[in-house]
């Protein structure tokens with residue numbers, strides 16, 4: 481890290497590892513529904529009939545429920561998403577970083593595919609869920625052993641992650657839906673910023689950290705949705721994409737991820753009919769690549785920062 485970056489990052493808290501030793505003590509403080517099964521007797525460690533996605537539209541109507549995955553953590557992503565990204569953009573033994581790890585979906589997938597995982601979150605209760613769900617054995621000779629480490633910290637300052645040490649970064653930030661509705665809350669949680677501008681500015685700090693830590697030629701992906709204000713579309717995801725291009729990434733893919741939480745009835749369905757707007761039922765999954773200084777990037781000019 482350069483001294484300028486170090487200075488800039490001092491305003492965000494440093495990373496601190498949460499070891500397995502604290503798990504036993506803290507497990508009891510978790511809500512029952514957040515705990516992984518007490519006996520880690522797992523019926524299925526792998527998905528059945530898993531097929532790698534091959535188009536730019538992904539649609540997982542049924543969330544995967546293998547290993548210790550559960551769909552009950554607020555805003556968790558379907559395990560099919562990290563699985564696709566891990567298989568396509570990393571290999572066995574690689575190191576994967578999820579700086580907003582939540583309930584640990586990415587690290588569970590890293591563990592059952594033989595990748596080493598580093599997870600970070602500002603919310604200690606999310607990390608306990610993660611640790612608890614990572615507390616299972618992979619009793620399959622075909623899956624190489626891996627290490628899964630969990631840290632409390634801020635994605636805008638990953639001071640314990642070395643420069644260019646990460647093979648794949650996977651990011652699933654909090655949705656900006658609540659922005660502006662929680663004015664005055666002072667928290668490192670990026671859902672509590674007071675404006676879209678601030679959200680984008682802070683996410684740019686995350687983009688810089690991802691660029692610093694990812695190895696040249698390797699990938700970083702982010703899943704992010706848009707929202708609506710005053711019956712108009714707010715294209716947050718495209719602003720975030722520009723942030724990632726701005727710090728130096730190239731755009732490898734833009735996947736449309738179908739969302740299944742839009743009901744045909746209920747409050748928003750009625751509103752959308754009354755006020756003539758469409759219900760947002762997708763998110764964008766961008767895949768970026770950090771160029772290698774050795775490569776000729778001039779030919780990629782149309783997939784890079786254009787302004």
Ligand SMILES: C[S@@+](CC[C@H](N)C(=O)[O-])C[C@H]1O[C@@H](n2cnc3c(N)ncnc32)[C@H](O)[C@@H]1O
Pocket residue numbers: 553554555556557558579580581582583584585586600601602603606633634635636652653654655668669670671
């Ligand atoms: C959408 S959730 C991630 C869910 C995760 N993919 C899963 O499957 O459980 C977003 C997470 O980002 C965390 N978060 C918010 N602001 C953060 C920050 N500045 N640094 C690190 N984590 C942050 C939240 O605490 C939350 O757990």
